[in-house]
Amino acid sequence: MDSRERTLRALDFEEPDRVPIDLWLSRGMKQKLLAERGMTFEALLDAYDVDLRYIEGPTYIGPPLRTFDDGTDEDIWGVRRTSVTVPVGGGAETYKEVAHSPLAEAESAEAIHDYAGWPSPDWFDYSPIERQCTALLEQGRAVVFMGDRLNRLAQLKPAMYLRGVEQIFIDMALDPALARAVFAEIRRFYCAYAERIFEAANGKLDLLLTGDDFGAQAGPLVSPPMWLDFLADGFAEY
Template structure:
């Protein structure tokens, strides 16, 4: 008898050989729409069932006061996020992308002003929805998370000001990151409590790398992000979950730092220098579970199904030795990825 999805994913994180490589699916609405049409179904859940996907993402929806929507001068709907920033949705020819139009902490300069700002209220989220979703997906591995230590802050203040503050006002910048993580610890903590031991993965998103290298030196990464990464990893571990760090880009220089903070897995393994699967497995394969890796920038939108399957087989053969790998794309499937290439990626699970 084979493993359940939950057992399969947990085996991968524990570096035990699963009955087959576990997999996850993530994509923009347009990609899911194509898959629903292909399978003749009408929900994301049904797509996951049809494709035998092992991981299910869940969250606590916002249920606080109504958030305003207003019109920009050129006629776009400008939405307000529960964190106070505003954004418009821009169609890029394949799917919609959110563009931040207002940064609520852009003019903030002192720690006292940060403390006085109205931070998101953890009471404004529906944690009972987490328990309901857990009950609907008992056999799947369950994952929560999104905002991390750094990336979400760039919706509150633009990146240029943030980087200048990190260099010239480090105490202020650290307080900003700490305030963000204080909310996250409460928010994720309540989700864990609502799930009552059923969540398997906490995944937070912080893009510390570019396609050519790091955004920060190792010393600066340790200075601003190590403490809070460890706090979030400790939270996951207290609730019997694994901590999965998402970071795009060439982040090999900080992989050792992440391991020191208690990180259990790394996503998305973008196709950039230093993130080749052979080297990652050789140097870190006994300490990290690798998550993703099949290239969404060139291969999936432009390659043949045979080439996609061959690359997925390479990743499985390299990274799935003694567990330690969860198959999936290196980013969300975008609207320009053909359905046949999505299916070809998961066809590699036969090996």
């Protein structure tokens, strides 16, 4: 049984020969592990017979993403981030922290829809996708696309980036029309983006992962009724 059959059988609630293996690593841990093993990342995946393999996906060809004098850089949504490095177990990890939420000052649903910074699915070249999928299928692997950590199919997480973590929750409670406008624009982009990815893959992509944030250490970020009200339909649409 190869990786693809193993993974698809598990997803169909059928028992495979073993549990499919996936591997996620932080950037710092990945660098440390590869240095200790003296191998490439692909060789590491093969050595541990990791079943789920991720394609790079489409190439960004849109407007240049700006870097500012204060060291912050801009993503496709117009969100600006700064790099933060923290010591971790004899080494260090670097992550991106939001420094500017472009919709933080918006006061109406109309202002949300009128925002000039909404991304377009036309900003990406999807032509490499089928080739990327084919290369993994030829190895018998399950083919997955997830995207970058800061750009993958989601609703609440990009809304928190765009509006501010606290503010989007306030919106959901006190200004639901504004919150729905934010979620609608996010869905508009990701639905078109995902459709283009599947079209380009030509039937060769096994999994497209979403990646949102719904929970904190003490419980869910929003109540189940609020999740159903604001977010359930969007994920059904995805």
